[in-house]
Amino acid sequence: MEWYRLNNEHDVDSPALLVYPERITHNIELAISMIGDVSRLRPHVKTHKTAEILQLQLDAGITKFKCATIAEAEMLGVCGAPDVLLAYPLHGPKVARFLALVPRFPNTLFSAIVDHEAAAGHLSAAALTAGVAINTYIDLDVGMGRTGIRPGEDALHLYRYCATLQGLQVRGFHAYDGHVREIDLAKRKAICEDNFQPIQHMVRTLQEEGVTSPRIIIGGSPSYPVYAHYPDVECSPGTFVLWDKGYGDTLPEQKFLPAAVLLCRVVSTPGPDRICVDLGYKAVASENLLERRLHFLNAPNLKPISHSEEHLVLAAPADHGYRVGDVVYALPIHVCPTVALYNQLTVVKAQRAVGTWEVAARTR
Known part of the structure; x- marks a missing residue:
């Protein structure tokens, strides 16, 4: 059969929509084996949005996660995920909804992204009012043209500005390169390297200024095999857990199971x-x-x-x-x-x- x-x-x-837990477990184990150090894996939960699948990831030793919505962040808090990055700009009522998660789930470390001084200032003021401090990452645009600020002096200026704001604890950089979809792995590697170099340069600049090891969270499913070999980088694939025919066709080197x-x-x-x-x-x-x-x-x-x-x-x-x-x-x-x-x-x-x-x- x-x-x-x-x-x-x-x-x-x-x-x-049928799901097969044995195959999900296989995919989780494969993703961990590809990166070696499970602490460098920060899977995106937007693919599954499901507590039981999240629990399979937690049981495998994954402690860091990424999400795109308040609902996903809430699910992660309910399930006791230790470390959660909401990788979506916070504006309007979402700011208060996000901040409300912090005291509700004290065992979860929540982080946010910013790509503009005004957004950082608003998040800082709201965090101070709420009496909390929010880990914050500078969101970078590495070519997708969707959200983020281009790597370079403006991004460094935003990092330094956020470091002066009460209520924020700037931790590093976040970048998503979903536009990188070359089937040829060598071409994909070359594009990823070009995307990564200016980020690496910014990190070195900040370290020379006395900043302690800014973190880098980068990539998605297509670029995961590339960044998995970069030391001290957190990778955030998401689709691997369920996989699909689209990535199965275009990422032949990845052996995840549908x-x-x-x-x-x-x-x-x-x-x-x-x-x-x-x-x-x-x-x-x-x-x-x-x-x-x-x-x-x-x-x-x-x-x-x-x-x-x-x-x-x-x-x-x-x-x-x-x-x-x-x-x-x-x-x-x-x-x-x-x-x-x-x-x-x-x-x-x-x-x-x-x-x-x-x-x-x-x-x-």
Whole structure:
């Protein structure tokens, strides 16, 4: 029997997102082995948003985490994660919500990012009012053009400015390079080295000024194998824990296993050469082109031809043989936003659906 298939599939409502704990554990162990020192691994929890998967990471000795939302930070606090970086700019009501986590979860060290003096000043004032001190990282833009400040003198000035602010404890630099996606590992390495050199130069400059070892948190899944070999750098991949078809195709050197599978059903056969399944774009991430949203495991002869909220219409051979009610399994191309579409994950052990895990940081 194929690894993904359930022998009680007819008991599972669809669409469903199945997860396989043994494969998740394998992926966690592989990620740790790639970096050697588990204290340098700071996985992003945006991929899974799930307390049970977080607990598997904690059980493996991972103590540092990264997140993108207050809900994810809260989940990390509830689960007792020792060290949490909220790697998203804090503005408006999010500042107070973030600061409220500090006294609520005293055993968790929360950190934030800033990329502008005004944001740093506002966070400092709010922290003083709340009577707390917040670890802070300067968010760097290393080419993605999304958030952050470019490495160089302006970033050094912001670091020095933050060091003068009460309520903040500036600790180092944070950089995300999600734009680095070259399949060729040698090309990827060269780009990562070019991104890292100006950060390394800033760290040396600050050390010469007497600053004690500014930390560097950098990278995502594509660059993880590169930065894992850099000493004293924390790496923050996220997708590895569940993996997906997208990274499986573009990062061939990484041997993580797909650990999340979509289960859907044929709900109609509107023509002799087409079928319809219950996997609309409410059930699978749909930011990619139609042909790059999912990969069918047990039905490679099906090709998407239209997609709507509740339906996915597929071209099929004239003699396809599919019947209403047939179960089809697929890998998501992009698992992170696919997980965010589900309130719960269906847990699979020994090829049986045995229960569910709440996607806790989605619903808070």
